[in-house]
Amino acid sequence: MRQSHAVIVREYGPFPEVDQVHGVSYDGQHVWFATGDTLKALDPENGQVRRSIDVAAHAGTAYDGKYLYQLAEDRIQKIDPESGRVLATIPSPGGGADSGMAWAEGTLWVGQYRDRKIHQIDPETGKILRTIESNKFVTGVTWVDGELWHATLEGGESDVRRVDPESGEVLERIEMPSGVGVSRLESDGGDRFFCGGGKTGTVRAVRRPKRR
Secondary structure, three states, rough: OEEEEOOOOEEOOOOOOOOOOOEEEEEEOOOOEEEEEEEEOOOOOOOEEEEEEEEEEOOOOOEOOOOOEEEEEEEEEEEOOOOOOOOEEEOOOOOOEEEEEEOOOEEEEEEEEOOOOOEEEEOOOOOOEEEEEEEOOEEEEEEOOEEEEEEEOOOOEEEEEOOOOOOOEEEEEEEEEOOOOOOOOOOOOOOEEEEEEEHOOOOOEEEEOOOO
């Protein structure tokens, strides 16, 4: 297994009236982060919040190329980012015990925090298509270049790990510094992971290790 120490390249926030980062996603231009009762769009180049949508936003956030998906208690909302309207809802697989969320392969991938699981679900119905088990609490989920990554936070320690999407075997670990936790996770499709900082109210950019 490949291991490395996290390189934090930038920290955004804390932001006014943001007590906690509940979800993180990226639309190619903005980092969307969930704050409980709003979704905010952050410009990662200058650190400015460009937009805010008033919507329940209690856990993970995902983006499918057109729409945002947002966990809110025991449901997943499909949101038009232009109008801010909720277009549809489906039940969440964890019934409110969900954590991070990502979009890949035409489906949603939803982390289950204390259950230490990741579910692949149908975005139209919420039906569970596949379940992967982890040996740590799952806080965030993302895909990049065909690789499944998830964040962990347990016992005061946190890491970002690449896992086999079939077996859940850990293939690579990025260890976070002591005292730095990752509440949610999203890739920018390149060499950065955007990591929710939980109760610090911050978002951190962490360098993704170069491929061999």
